[in-house]
Amino acid sequence: MPDFAVQDLISRTLAGERVPLARALSWVENEHPQAGALLDACFERSGRAFRIGITGPPGAGKSTLVTQLAKAYRSRGETVAVVAVDPTSPFSGGALLGDRVRMVELAGDPGVFIRSMATRGSMGGLAVHTAQVCDVLDAAGFQRILIETVGVGQSELEVAQTADSTVVVLVPESGDGVQAMKAGLMEIADVFAINKADRDGADRAAFAVRSALELRAPTSEWVVPVELAVASRGQGVDTLVERFEEHLRFLSAGGGLERRRRQRLAQRLEDMVLDAMWAAFEDRVSDAERQAMLDAVVRREATPRQAAERLMHLAAERDDAALLD
Amino acid sequence: MPDFAVQDLISRTLAGERVPLARALSWVENEHPQAGALLDACFERSGRAFRIGITGPPGAGKSTLVTQLAKAYRSRGETVAVVAVDPTSPFSGGALLGDRVRMVELAGDPGVFIRSMATRGSMGGLAVHTAQVCDVLDAAGFQRILIETVGVGQSELEVAQTADSTVVVLVPESGDGVQAMKAGLMEIADVFAINKADRDGADRAAFAVRSALELRAPTSEWVVPVELAVASRGQGVDTLVERFEEHLRFLSAGGGLERRRRQRLAQRLEDMVLDAMWAAFEDRVSDAERQAMLDAVVRREATPRQAAERLMHLAAERDDAALLD
Numbered sequence: 001m002p003d004f005a006v007q008d009l010i011s012r013t014l015a016g017e018r019v020p021l022a023r024a025l026s027w028v029e030n031e032h033p034q035a036g037a038l039l040d041a042c043f044e045r046s047g048r049a050f051r052i053g054i055t056g057p058p059g060a061g062k063s064t065l066v067t068q069l070a071k072a073y074r075s076r077g078e079t080v081a082v083v084a085v086d087p088t089s090p091f092s093g094g095a096l097l098g099d100r101v102r103m104v105e106l107a108g109d110p111g112v113f114i115r116s117m118a119t120r121g122s123m124g125g126l127a128v129h130t131a132q133v134c135d136v137l138d139a140a141g142f143q144r145i146l147i148e149t150v151g152v153g154q155s156e157l158e159v160a161q162t163a164d165s166t167v168v169v170l171v172p173e174s175g176d177g178v179q180a181m182k183a184g185l186m187e188i189a190d191v192f193a194i195n196k197a198d199r200d201g202a203d204r205a206a207f208a209v210r211s212a213l214e215l216r217a218p219t220s221e222w223v224v225p226v227e228l229a230v231a232s233r234g235q236g237v238d239t240l241v242e243r244f245e246e247h248l249r250f251l252s253a254g255g256g257l258e259r260r261r262r263q264r265l266a267q268r269l270e271d272m273v274l275d276a277m278w279a280a281f282e283d284r285v286s287d288a289e290r291q292a293m294l295d296a297v298v299r300r301e302a303t304p305r306q307a308a309e310r311l312m313h314l315a316a317e318r319d320d321a322a323l324l325d
Numbered sequence: 326m327p328d329f330a331v332q333d334l335i336s337r338t339l340a341g342e343r344v345p346l347a348r349a350l351s352w353v354e355n356e357h358p359q360a361g362a363l364l365d366a367c368f369e370r371s372g373r374a375f376r377i378g379i380t381g382p383p384g385a386g387k388s389t390l391v392t393q394l395a396k397a398y399r400s401r402g403e404t405v406a407v408v409a410v411d412p413t414s415p416f417s418g419g420a421l422l423g424d425r426v427r428m429v430e431l432a433g434d435p436g437v438f439i440r441s442m443a444t445r446g447s448m449g450g451l452a453v454h455t456a457q458v459c460d461v462l463d464a465a466g467f468q469r470i471l472i473e474t475v476g477v478g479q480s481e482l483e484v485a486q487t488a489d490s491t492v493v494v495l496v497p498e499s500g501d502g503v504q505a506m507k508a509g510l511m512e513i514a515d516v517f518a519i520n521k522a523d524r525d526g527a528d529r530a531a532f533a534v535r536s537a538l539e540l541r542a543p544t545s546e547w548v549v550p551v552e553l554a555v556a557s558r559g560q561g562v563d564t565l566v567e568r569f570e571e572h573l574r575f576l577s578a579g580g581g582l583e584r585r586r587r588q589r590l591a592q593r594l595e596d597m598v599l600d601a602m603w604a605a606f607e608d609r610v611s612d613a614e615r616q617a618m619l620d621a622v623v624r625r626e627a628t629p630r631q632a633a634e635r636l637m638h639l640a641a642e643r644d645d646a647a648l649l650d
Contacts, residue, residue, distance in 0.1 A: 036630055043628040057382050059498075173384075173498050258623075265622050265629065269615075272633035277602045280637075290594075297590050298583075303368040304590065305361055308597035319644060
């Protein structure tokens with residue numbers, strides 16, 4: 001694609017046109033050769049959107065809640081983008097639910113944009129791609145970005161933590177506060193939502209979460225709210241939106257927003273350096289060479305440590321050879 | 326520590342002595358300077374144990390099930406090691422539940438060894454450490470190694486997949502098969518356990534999982550069994566053990582065990598190379614330099630991509646300088 005076409009895509013994306021925007025997001029996800037110029041342009045214009053991460057165990061009703069949150073924000077007059085991070089099957093390599101059948105009721109509203117991302121790529125790949133997708137949506141003018149993850153594992157937490165604020169969604173059956181602590185959720189939650197609160201045990205679950213929160217050493221002045229919701233009926237959704245906005249005001253007033261965004265960028269920079277180093281390694285050591293070394297490990301002729309050292313050495317030699325040419 | 330003391334620790338670990346073994350495992354987890362020699366010795370002697378990964382959402386009763394599985398294996402005359410991978414709080418950095426209060430009933434049996442690991446470290450760190458800890462336990466003579474993870478996220482799946490065989494534990498409330506598919510569990514499960522099956526909906530949950538399994542394209546001759554269990558009362562545990570052993574026989578007969586172990590080692594080698602590259606980068610580019618680059622990104626004077634490129638360039642220059650000295 002000639003440069004003027006790239007420039008055209010960039011300026012139309014920044015203007016918020018939907019078709020170029022969708023294409024720009026595909027460039028980012030697929031690491032298109034021209035994605036760099038696009039991302040640079042978007043990064044410079046980003047930082048205005050408030051990014052909210054939504055995480056919690058499978059089955060907590062996150063997609064339904066996100067749909068309702070988007071509607072609530074729309075009725076407040078804010079534009080909303082939804083980034084739904086779907087799991088990749090290790091075998092099929094694709095996003096499972098595509099563009100989220102449950103979010104159809106948002107379709108047709110020009111103030112809403114929904115994007116599914118497959119969880120793909122090694123290392124920081126997913127968190128980096130999520131942050132980049134959010135940069136593009138941010139630069140395209142969306143005021144609130146809802147980042148929904150599927151699981152509650154380490155990499156989902158990393159994705160949720162690319163956001164400015166994180167809500168953890170549980171259900172009454174999610175067990176006592178200890179279960180939530182086990183999953184490492186207590187420390188990342190800025191807001192808790194007990195969804196499906198028309199089921200038995202919702203008050204007890206909220207109480208358990210509040211008790212567990214009180215056991216923590218306080219790390220900020222922010223008192224993490226624990227709210228009940230029945231997303232399928234829209235109950236409790238406005239309250240949640242109000243809590244997010246309170247948290248945004250809290251962060252903005254105390255310098256916390258700047259600190260968090262700096263941390264996010266630091267992590268992102270580290271992830272990008274790692275990705276680039278791995279790409280350089282793959283350039284220097286062929287797949288056949290790596291397979292041969294693996295064969296030696298499988299036959300117990302080398303240990304993993306020795307094999308890793310030899311591969312590193314090989315890559316370094318070729319670096320040097322390239323320099324001395 | 327002089328070399329003869331290292332040799333002593335290694336030979337006593339290989340002999341299965343518990344105190345040296347515990348110390349050896351701490352070396353591995355803490356990346357002790359002498360851990361390499363220990364790991365090399367253990368790797369050469371490893372490959373005899375059957376490693377079983379146990380994963381599933383928080384609250385599925387995995388710890389209780391693992392305790393019962395260990396007891397069942399003991400009554401079959403096998404020695405058992407349990408590796409419980411606990412989440413690290415992003416703030417506290419420690420394992421939450423220490424040595425697993427619920428497993429006290431296994432204490433005192435010399436044929437059982439229990440080890441908790443904190444989920445720590447960048448990138449592949451956790452999966453690599455888990456595999457190394459298993460190598461040591463394997464070399465120390467434990468015949469079955471149960472690797473329990475807490476969450477169901479990507480990095481927990483990676484840990485579970487350091488095993489030869491993986492059981493996914495759900496509860497009747499885990500929702501329909503689609504929820505399990507969303508979490509990427511369908512593709513990694515060699516065996517499903519519906520725990521707490523004395524609750525309502527256990528049969529329905531098992532049916533849903535079986536239906537979801539039937540929707541998959543078959544990837545092997547192995548028919549993934551879905552078993553009900555009530556681990557707290559020991560029900561269904563012997564059946565699960567029998568299924569694991571059947572899967573082991575299936576894998577061994579068809580060459581699948583070799584293929585899987587080769588895949589595991591390939592991943593491990595990649596993770597180790599990445600770790601080593603990052604360490605080399607940190608040697609070459611100071612923290613102050615990285616912070617200065619981050620400042621530029623925060624001020625939008627550089628984009629993340631430009632900053633990553635400059636940092637890589639700096640590291641490469643210093644590599645070259647070291648060579649030309």
